[in-house]
Amino acid sequence: MTTASASFGDPLIELSGVTKTYGRGQAAFQALRGVNFVIGEEDFVAVMGPSGSGKSTVMNILGCLDTPTSGAYLFRGVRVERLLRKERALLRRHYLGFVFQGFNLLARTSAQENVELPLLYRGESSSARHEAARAALSAVGLSGWETHTQAELSGGQQQRVAIARAIVTRPALLLADEPTGNLDTQCGREIMELLSVLNREKGITILMVTHEAEMAEYATRVIRFVDGRVESDVRNRERR
Ligand SMILES: Nc1ncnc2c1ncn2[C@@H]1O[C@H](COP(=O)(O)OP(=O)(O)O)[C@@H](O)[C@H]1O
Ligand SMILES: [Mg+2]
Numbered sequence: 470m471t472t473a474s475a476s477f478g479d480p481l482i483e484l485s486g487v488t489k490t491y492g493r494g495q496a497a498f499q500a501l502r503g504v505n506f507v508i509g510e511e512d513f514v515a516v517m518g519p520s521g522s523g524k525s526t527v528m529n530i531l532g533c534l535d536t537p538t539s540g541a542y543l544f545r546g547v548r549v550e551r552l553l554r555k556e557r558a559l560l561r562r563h564y565l566g567f568v569f570q571g572f573n574l575l576a577r578t579s580a581q582e583n584v585e586l587p588l589l590y591r592g593e594s595s596s597a598r599h600e601a602a603r604a605a606l607s608a609v610g611l612s613g614w615e616t617h618t619q620a621e622l623s624g625g626q627q628q629r630v631a632i633a634r635a636i637v638t639r640p641a642l643l644l645a646d647e648p649t650g651n652l653d654t655q656c657g658r659e660i661m662e663l664l665s666v667l668n669r670e671k672g673i674t675i676l677m678v679t680h681e682a683e684m685a686e687y688a689t690r691v692i693r694f695v696d697g698r699v700e701s702d703v704r705n706r707e708r709r
Contacts, residue, residue, distance in 0.1 A: 488539045504697070515677055516678045518695055519694075525678065568648045610663070628648060
């Protein structure tokens with residue numbers, strides 16, 4: 470069953486006829502076969518579907534880590550696939566935040582320093598970095614944990630640090646590829662609660678891959694991929 474789903478607010482991103490082919494000739498594999506969707510500002514979308522259905526491929530394209538083979542990717546009306554590589558890097562740095570399954574923190578580096586990193590890349594002053602990182606750690610419930618390193622934090626806390634690092638730049642879009650995949654159910658729920666709060670209270674648009682139905686429940690909309698295409702796109706009950 471396919472249910473058309475209007476986006477929530479003004480369009481933030483729009484994919485139109487997006488395809489992605491890996492390799493060429495005999496070895497060519499079409500990972501995306503014409504993907505269309507619109508995601509509104511402040512939407513919270515769970516992306517589901519079997520392994521190999523193209524979820525990470527579409528996340529990589531949205532995250533400007535990869536480009537489509539054909540089709541259009543619009544970000545606030547800008548044709549992203551036509552941008553220069555360095556322009557895409559700027560888009561990534563200023564508008565996007567990333568959270569991964571494996572947290573990807575720098576080991577032997579404090580929570581505070583991990584969270585400051587994206588601001589360092591943006592050339593912000595040390596006092597601005599310090600203040601913003603403390604605020605981001607507070608927003609994820611980690612005030613008091615600033616000086617702790619990865620080895621001194623639980624998995625759930627490490628993912629909170631990673632989320633703080635992703636939101637410290639005040640991104641418009643947070644991309645999360647199986648953010649609860651390495652966590653037990655209770656920790657996973659806490660991370661989903663946190664993402665819901667960030668979506669509602671800070672207005673961050675979230676696109677999250679998950680294969681757990683329970684985690685998808687926290688989203689306001691579920692897009693399901695099968696064989697490189699959107700199979701269904703449905704809005705969950707009213708926003709919680
Ligand atoms: N760099 C790559 N080179 C070749 N094939 C790839 C590459 N990345 C992904 N694929 C293939 O594309 C398909 C979709 O992959 P992916 O987007 O990672 O799926 P999902 O995240 O839904 O599990 C899979 O069949 C995968 O093997
Ligand atoms: Mg994947």
